[in-house]
Amino acid sequence: DRPVRELDILPAEERSYLLEELNRTEADYPSDLCVHELFEAQVRRAPDAVALVFEEQSISYGALNADAxxxxxxxxxxxxxxxxxxxxxxxxxxxMVVGLLAILKAGGAYVPLDPAYPSERLRQLLDDAGPRRLLCDATGRAALGAEAIADLSVVDLNAATPAWADQSADDPDPHALGLTARHLAYVIYTSGSTGTPKGVMVEHASVLNVLRALLDVSGLTERDSLLAITTISFDIAGLELCLPLAVGAKVVVAHGTSAIGLQRYLSHQKITVMQATPAAWRMLFDAGWEGAPDLSALCGGEALPSELASNLGRRVKSLRNLYGPTETTIWATTFPTDTRIEAPHRYVPIGRPIANTRIYLLDGHGQPVPFGAVGELYIGGAGVARGYLNRPDLTAERFLADPFSGKAGARMYRSGDLARYLPDGNLEFLGRNDDQVKIRGFRIEPGEIAARLLEHELVGDAAVVAHADAAGDKRLVAYVVVKMTDGSAEADGAGLAASLRAHLGGLLPDYMVPSAFVRLEALPLTVNGKLDRKALPVPDDDAYARRAYEAPQGEIETLLAGIWAELLGVERVGRHDNFFELGGHSLLAV
Incomplete structure (x- = not known):
């Protein structure tokens, strides 16, 4: 006898189509190379070609390689x-580029830290990763603080007379180092639901596969120029640097990412490839960008609205939608938007798996769902990461044996994303089966924010959810239950919000700080004792961290207050209110 859940309800033909036909992605890529060896091959091919541009500075492949x-x-x-x-x-x-390449060449796994993060957050990541060596500049040193780096061997990349100036300019021998493609290339941290970020361990072989796959589908050549705009702490930043350097193209590192600055880069540097989130592409349009006929646009990080894709697709050479979690090495599926979609959808499909990648849509018992039905998205193949650093229990929970590939030792990642197959075999992304959200491309676990709120002396209980405003933009809202204290001035609405914002701002990146704070007597619960999200009230104006109201004065203040109120969807804006504390962000500011 077998449990009913183990019975296969799918006809053999449909099962074969779902598990095999839709996953015929085998590609014969070299599997024994490390990421930096692709760059070194281009150095040998064209050492004088421009590899890197930053502001007014250009660096050749040969010079960049020698420095690294x-x-x-x-x-x-x-x-x-x-x-x-x-x-x-x-x-x-x-x-930054020299440092990343040098770490890879030395055999290390780079752990990127964004100096814009709060010092407490950076120290938390350092404590978990446990590196003994740190590469930094003056900004990074200041962000981390002397105490955090006291026990580390610090390499100052801005040193006037670097200690490595007289070292050999020859490529280190990976064989002499014992370095193989199965060693780690990097550890990237993502938000964690329990309050602790998770370090995702990714090997060279996985990065190499996604590089080869995207080179195949993008057609990138040595004649291209790619604009790198992503912060170093995200895996996409590594792709922005390694992809062009793997094929002899030019990478232009953007110093800032304002709409005006990006437009300047796109035109002055004759950029032919750029990848960005839908929010960033929309920001460009809102700032008056008219497009670029020679630009290949890559879009990922969050769902791509069809209307934005249509608008963008008309103004660029090509547009490709991409999907993938950090745990499966940057991108796992791709969809060229010139592909005919049989029925209109609110969001563009995420397409089909890239080379050497397998996609399964499974039910709650780990069995394939029928074609067209909604299932949880599992990802197998060459891109699956090694696991989470120092988190064996969570690794065992999310990284599972792949029973469908037929390869010994094959694994798959349980993404928590929901999807279904469209009639043409492309995948449609349908959201999450848990609380995780993506806002402006940032992957956020609301549970991590709630855990940090509970560390505040006034907070007895807390929940964080994402609310969509009238324009469809998501904003984080925190619901808090205040502890019973005697006469705390901070426990009123405005004072509490300001105190909580300051508390979180010292612990979390700014994109994880809620836009609004709502005080409740108790969190609403379902009959099963779980948080009843549907019963959480929509925040009103007073929920946003605002100052005591004072009417705007003069024509300019009145005009700006009206613009802010319209953008932020609030009734009124006072002259002392802060745009970002009211729920604004850099993209909306444009």
Whole structure:
């Protein structure tokens, strides 16, 4: 006898189509190379070609490689070995690229830290990753603080006379280092539902596969110029740097990402490839960008609205929608938007798996759902990460044996995303089966924010959810139950919101700080004792962290207050209110 849940309800033909036909993605890519070896091959091919542009500075492939090699040999002398984490906390600059390449060449796994993060957040990541060596500049050193780096071997990338200046400019020998494609390339941290960020361990072989796959589908060549705009702490940043350098193209590192600045880069640097979130593309349009006929646009990080895709697709050479979690190495599926969609959809499909990648839509018992039915998206293949650093229990929960691939040792990642197959075999993304949200491309676990709120002395209970405004933009809203205290001035609406905002601002990146704070007597619960999200009230104006109201004065203040009120969807804006505390963000500011 077998449990009913183990019975296969699918006809053999449909099961074969779902598991095999839709996953015929095998590609014969070299599997024994490391990421930086693709770059080194281009150095040998065209050492004088421009590899990197930053502001007015241009660096050739040969010069970039020599700088990275000298630093790599220095790191090797400091004791860097394969699989060892090496932290890097720097501003966007050529030194950032040199540092990343040097860590890879030395055999280390880079752990990127954004110097814009709060010091407490950076220290939390350092404590978890446990690197013994840190590459930084003055900004990174200041962001981390002296106490956090006291026990680390610090390499100052801005040193006037670097200790590695006299090191060899030759490529380190990976064989002599014992470095293989199965060693780690990087550890990237994502938001964690329990309040602790998760470090995703990704190997060279996985990065190499996504690079090869995207080179195949994008047609990127040595004649292209790619604009790199993503912060170093996200895996997409590594792709923006490694993809062009793997094929001999030019990478232009943007110093800032304002709409005006991006337009300047796109036109002055003759950019032919750029990847960005839907929010960033919309920001460009809102700022008056008219498009670029020679630009290949890549879009990912959150669902791509069909109306935005239509608008963008008309103004660029090509547009490709991409999907993938950090745990399966940047991108797992791709959809060219010139593909005919049989029926209109609110969002563009996420397409089909890239090379050497397998997609399964499974039910709650791990069995394939019928074609067209909604299932949880599991991802197998070459891109599956090694797991979470220092989190064996969570690794075992999310990274599972792949029973469908037929390959010994194959694994798959349980994404928590919901999807279904469209009639043409493309995948349609349908959201999450848990609380995780994406806002402006940032992956956020509301539970992590709630856990941090509970550390505040006034908070007895808390929940964080994402609310969509009238324009469809998502904003984080925190619901808090205040502890019974005697006469705390902070417990009123405005004072509480300001106190909680300041508390979270010192612990979390700004994109994780809620726009509104709602005080409740108790969190609403379902009959099963779980949070009743449907019963949470929609925040009113007073829920936003605002100052005591004072009417705007003069023509300019009145005009700006009216614009803010319209953008933010609030009734009134006072002269002392803060745009960002009211729920604004840099993209909306445009």
């Amino acid at each position: 090699n000298r630093l790599a040999h220095h790191l090797i002398e400091l004791g860097v070995r394969p699989d060892q984490p090496v932290a890097i906390c720097v501003e966007r600059s050529p030194a």
